Each structure stands twice: as structure tokens, then as C-alpha cells.
Amino acid sequence: MRVIIAGAGISGLAAAERFSAIGADVIVVEKAPGPRDQGYMIDFFGPGYDAADATGLTPRLHELGYHITGASYVDEKGRERARLDVESVADVVDRRFVSIMRPDLERALRDQLPDDVDLRYGAAVTDVVTGPDDVTVRLSTGDTVRGDLLIGADGIHSTVRRLVFGDVELRYLGFHTAAYVFSDPTVHAATRNRFCLTDTVNRQLGFYGLRDGRVATFAVHRSDDLNRPSDPRAALREIYGGLGWVTSRALAACPPPSQVYYDHVAQVELPHWSKGRVVLLGDACAAVSLLAGQGASLGMAGAFVLADALRDCDIVADGLARYERDWRPVVTEAQRAGRSAANWFLPTTRAQLILRRVLLRLARLPIANRAVASGIIGKPSTLVRRLADTK
């Protein structure tokens, strides 16, 4: 089987490894000119962790990742107002948990690929022609590639989805988010080995001081605006001004817009994930949003489930149906959990903010602690672990 994968993000790279492992010829085409080095800190656990474990990747993830013990919610003077014990969240998933920068997770996946995977950067999918038994993909390079299956792992704004399934309205959750990495020794000293979040209403900045001396920042604010700003850096400086502590230094150090991730927070819901010889994977069909905090994990696990379904079937359509039947309920549950976490994630009123502080304080008691941690993580799926155990 010859498989074309659109997108060399977490889902696409994981699919490349899995399909190669089941004996397929794999071509990965990626729009970006090379691996992306910008990103944000990802909490990685759940079914994606199980998939990483099954493919021997977890030691490398722990090598590249960070062991974060807690998240501090700080006021405008940098004083801790509340604290989330990350260790207790990790306990709920039996310590099968690692925090890792997205580019490092992609790097680990890329390094794991066998040499015969044809990985092409600077090659965007521009057109898709589907036949009864094959699919032809036109690329921005002018090349055309033919395969037995096209996997659209090209993210929340998927081109494959638009070309094959038509325009789909995203479920907008009412937030904008941004992320960037910058250098500032003062901010780094204040945030080294510490995840710090501003304890604020309707807008929040988060920082983590990386081991290379840089600081990973993420921003989230509520907004009804469905447009993205033409200049994200200017927008961030305006929206997040006046939060105190190290925030003005972090905003001053924001890199040029080309190095800033900026997007709406949204989920993708589709009636079908495949059509003929084209199937969608990861955020392209199943974005859960950063509110659910599991998109990377589900992208990687989805790749595992998809390859497993196709390995065991003679008819491609049957395998694609099995993938969707088994995997959709897990995604739907994560999307629901993400939506219901919105006010916890970013309070809209001072009363909600104080309630969060109280709950986090209560969570220092062991029983309450487990309840809060389970609430944040949701009900984890054991599907990947079961599939891996039967092999």
C-alpha cells in the first residue's frame, strides 16, 4: 500500500511511523519549508502516551521533556495566589505523563522515522483527485503523487478537508490563543523550571523557563471576534498590557509575527472522517482545542488506531469505518470535557477566579486533590493500550 500523508505535525509524523511499520510505502508532504522550531509546552499523557510507549518512544520523550511539578497562578507582583499540583495530575494517569515542547515532540517523532519514508518539506497539497481505488495529489512544487490512501493530517485549517469534504464551519469556543518563545534573562530567572500563569480574568499569560535559557510563553483571552489580527504582535501587546510582574518584558520581547503562533480556539466536528481513499486525522477532523489539553496525544493515538484498523482488513473502506467507529467516541468525550473546562481554564468573573483559588487550595487534601486532577484530565481511554496488548 502506498500512503500519502499531508502534514508533518504530530499526527502526520506519528502516522508515517505507524504505516511504515505495517509495511506501507509512505510519502509525507509538508507545507512549511522545514521543521517548525516555534511552539508551546504540551502536557502529554493518555492514549498518545500509550501509543508512544507501544512504539518505544517514551524514553526519548522524557529525555527531551520536562518534569514540571506544579503550576503557580501569580498576581501582578509575582506572588503565588494558587497552585495546581501537576504531580497529582500525573498520579491520576499512573505517572504516564511528560511535559514537552511541541517542536521537541515533533523532533522525536521525526527521528524515529525509517530512512525509506519520503519526507518532503515545502510541498503543500493544492489539489486532490480521488478515483475508486486510488488518489492523486497535486503539490505546490508542481509535482503530482499517486497513492492508495491520502491521510489529511494538515491541522485545524486542513486543506485536504476543504478540497474533499467542502467548507466546514469550526465550533468556535470564544477564545484566541497565541504562543511564542523569547529570550530575556530576567523573565527566565523568574520562571526557570516553573510553570507560571497570571491569575487573571478573561485574559491570561503563561510562562515556562526552558533549559536552553529561553522562555516559552502562551496567551489566551476571550473574544467574540472571528477575525485574526493582521499583526499578532501588536494585538498581543495591546490585549495583554497592564498585567504586571514580568509580563511587560515578555510582551516587549515578542518576536516578529512570522514567529508567533496565533489562532482561534475551536473544535472540528464532521459527520464523516473519510471519503473514498481519503481519511482525516488529528486536528483536521478531531480538534479538541487547548481547553481539552489532549490534542497532541489524541493525534498520535488516532494514528495508532488508524494504522491498526487498516493492517487488519482486506478492504480499505472497512478499515476506515473501523477507525472512525472506535476512535470517534474518544474524541467526542474529550471535546465535551474541553468545553466544560472553559470557565475553570479562564474565569470570566472575579467570583469564578476566587472559586478556582478555593478549589485549588482544597485540592491540597489528598481526596479532593485526586478529584480535581481527574476533573482536569477527564476519563482516559484505554483503547490504544488494549490494541497494543493484543499484538
Ligand SMILES: Cc1cc2nc3c(=O)[nH]c(=O)nc-3n(C[C@H](O)[C@H](O)[C@H](O)COP(=O)(O)OP(=O)(O)OC[C@H]3O[C@@H](n4cnc5c(N)ncnc54)[C@H](O)[C@@H]3O)c2cc1C
Ligand atoms: C497553546 C496550545 C497548547 C496546547 N497544549 C496541549 C497540551 O498540553 N497537550 C496536548 O496533547 N495538546 C495540546 N495542544 C493541542 C495540540 O498542539 C494540537 O492538537 C496538535 O498539535 C495537532 O497536531 P496535528 O498534527 O493534528 O496538526 P498540526 O500541528 O496543526 O499540524 C498540521 C501540519 O500540516 C501542515 N499543513 C497545513 N496545510 C498543509 C497543506 N496544504 N499541505 C501540506 N501540509 C500542510 C502544517 O504546516 C502543519 O505542520 C495545544 C495547542 C495549543 C495551541
